[in-house]
Amino acid sequence: MAMRDLITGATSCPDPAASSSSSANPLGALANALIGSSSKTNERLKEIPTSTPTDPSSHPPPPSHFLPGSEFDKPLLDPSSHGSHFLNGFRSAAAPGGGALEETWDEIQRDARIPPQLDGGLYDRAGPPPHLQQPTLDGPPQRVLSNFLHSFLDSSRGGVPFHPAPLPMLGLSEGDKQCIRDRSSIMARHLFADKSEEFIDAQVNALLSSLDIDSNVRGKGPMPERFRELEDYWNESQGNLRLGPHPADGWITEYSQNRANLDNPDSWANSFQQQHGANGWVSEFENSQLSSMDQMHAMNMPNLAAMEQTRMLANTLAQNNDPKFQNSKFLQFVSKMSRGELIIDDNQVKETAPGDWATEYQQQYNPGHSWAGEFLNDKVSHGPDQWVSEFNDQQHGPIDDQWVNEFSKLHVGDWADEFGQQVAEGAFGESSSDNWAQAYDEYLNEQVAAKQQSDSSRGVYVFSDLNPYVGHPNPLKEGQDLFRKGLLSEAVLALEAEVLKNPENAEGWRLLGIAHAENDDDQQAIAAMMRAQEADPTNLEVLLALGVSHTNELEQTAALKYLYGWLRHHPKYGSLAPPELADSLYYADVARLFNEAAEMSPDDADVHIVLGVMYNLSREYDKAIASFQRALKLKPQDYSLWNKLGATQANSVQSADAISAYQQALDLKPNYVRAWANMGISYANQGMYDESIRYYVRALAMNPKADNAWQYLRISLSCASRNDMLEACDSRNLDLLQKEFPLQ
């Protein structure tokens, strides 16, 4: 399903409960608890940027350096203590001024180990929305870490906003790392008690290797053997009652056996080596022709293994049929790792969309690399027997939740079989990599053909059934007119007729995409824009729209690709963009280029718009708002820009401001469905559910196909205790709803 848009459209804070999560809004929170688990919106809720409390009654946290009692904390700041070194480092490195963040960030990357300062150092998450005056408390590093940790237990798709952030460079102190290491180990032991030690180690290692924390250094090892004294005592107390070995003994034996194998947390690697010989197939493979893969091997082996392990965990947990479990943030994190949406590459944590392999493949790797990775991955899964069985279970066992489904749709099993066959046939010849590439292409094609639902952004455009405009002499013109008049649903039909007639008409597809976006139908909007881009790969408006869409989807890689494409194809700024950069896009690089472009021509509204989008990508909402406001000074009549501003303000928990921005958009374009829906969201965020219902109903009256708005309406109805109208909502009875909730 399409994630809700924050820019072209809806905010990603659609849920009243989670976004203004505070005691001021207990009803919303309650509704979330009630509805959330059964509702599809749940997924969407997860991408809410970690909200800040807005409860007026709560005490705003004092600035950290005045933290009461922090004098007591001073001993904590010796180098061995865990604490907040990286924050202190960050703060001390901060330069004044709003634009300092990038520099600061670079500086930290150069020197992650800046001596700590003396204050207690809060991880600033709570409190009022950050302001530019205190950039040091709002810098990307905390966000990266905080978000990453959340995504450890959380499914937030925007887990790593600072996209290719090398996590170790966050300046995680040894203390921080030890915290993560120890605490996650101990927690994992609680959760997976009935699993083997090996399993638990695997889970923890999966997390640790994601954070690039050395799992060999264990502060708190696994449980020691049972206390000797106790053992004697216990045996004695059992006396002659003992018939046969006491279970506890068995447990100990089993345990020590496990220990023997598991002293090294990397033991899977050892056992893998034992099974396959040290570097056995690797060297074989290497020698054949892919000399570049050894590096890949070294980098990715642990990560791929981590992925396998999380798959295993994911599978085990999937067997719990409790729907609550399947909605657990923790488990969603696990499944995310298992799907490879969180991967580590070259020491960088990356997010990829579930279906993004193809793109990743084309963008990031030469075929050899990718094969190496896939191969490794596959081998690992055939390693220790347990994994195989787990893996098989996963393929054939009861698959009853979404992510498992998604995973199985990837046909990894088939692929593995195929691979196995080839290995059996000794297919590793000089030409093997060609075969492989071919097979992989086929595999990718299959995937594309499968039209996975999860892959909404690459969805296929679905045409309306009955289209009166088919056969119209000039449907494009008709569509443009209708669009201008604000008759969006009609315009969609006319434009569909146009692109049916002229499938290569980029303008037709583009306008169709925009009409869908304004009509609050993201899936179709993206599908249309993709077709527009196919028809005209350098169309700036299309590239920008796609960049925005993918930002909404929190698909940073793809978003960067299109935004960078925009820059590269721009007649004025094309020279700024070195073509070689296109192979490895980093957020910081692209942001820098756009800042250069903005300096070059400060009066170009488009540049500021793109910058605003970029800052949404990194969740620097204050900067994003500033950029959009600047663009609006230049283009005050751009209604979609007002909507972008509103959505960004909503995301930075300024719902009241957002409403006035949406109002501006609606004044300019009264039939702007998306702005009506967004308005509803902002009211809901402020706990004004009655108002929000009226706006949703209004939006739906204009476009009953806006599925998202139906879901939001349902939430608001529950929050407003209008359960009597839920049935009308479920049956999509607009007449009744409009009668009940007229917009004054």
Next chain:
Amino acid sequence: MPVFKTPFNGYSVKFSPFYEDRLAVATSQNFGILGNGRLHVLSLSPNPSQPFTEIAAYDTADGIYDVSWSESHDSLLVAAVADGSVKLYDTALPPTSNPIRSLREHTREVHSADYNPLRRDSFLTSSWDDTVKLWTLDRPSSIRTFKEHSYCVYSAVWNPRHADVFASASGDCTLRVWDVREPSSTMVFPPHEFEVLTCDWNKYDDCIIATASVDKSIKVWDVRSFRVPIAVMNGHGYAVRKVRFSPHVRNLLVSCSYDMTVCVWDFMVEDALVSRYDHHTEFAVGVDMSVLVEGLMASTGWDELVYVWQHGTDPRAL
């Protein structure tokens, strides 16, 4: 009944022994793995539109895993902080004077705090550094350290009848019973085959203690004959995080678990499960029963919600 949203993940909730409408909630950022902590002091109001008033909130540089109200001063709280410190807060003092103490002796995360209900000047803390420490208000350092467990001590609780006796539950799979006048533990036994995460004394029978474990079970023991448990209660789907005996009904206890539920049990009847509350959407890790209002319960969990409800009603009902 009321629900309160905390910005961080809930870890523990405790009713005040002095005011029936007051409770304290310990929370930790990022599920307690890394980040800040915040201690909330909340007051329940009869006004349904604003069911909670936050009396105070205190931030710490690391997560807070547990909190205990003082039995001697109505405004005093002890917080168990993940950075190894034990912090005392007085809600009667301005925020700038808090915490009034930060006791730094534990070398690892402090996981529990329990105020002595009889000798009201002392309290216990237990830590992942395998020790239990005994403190009094008037001393800057601990009176005694109890170091016999060989793994994390998750919980240490005073006996409600004997001012010198307490029990400790540890990840080394044992429960120990101590008398602070004795040089070493007076009793040790393995209530479960897996880590013991929590224990609590019966409030009516000073020899009965309940333990719960990652093995998903809750067991009730008579410490005089601990070879066989009085009762074994299965029903949780994952590790049981906390058990508390009812202050009002002898045979009643409440538990919460990583299976996200809160359960009430009557350990003397065959079909022990009395109610199962399914209101949390993430791991339920903190639960308490009010001493002052019979049947009033509170729970918190990693879904960042605190619920207060009357036993027998739906916590989510408004």
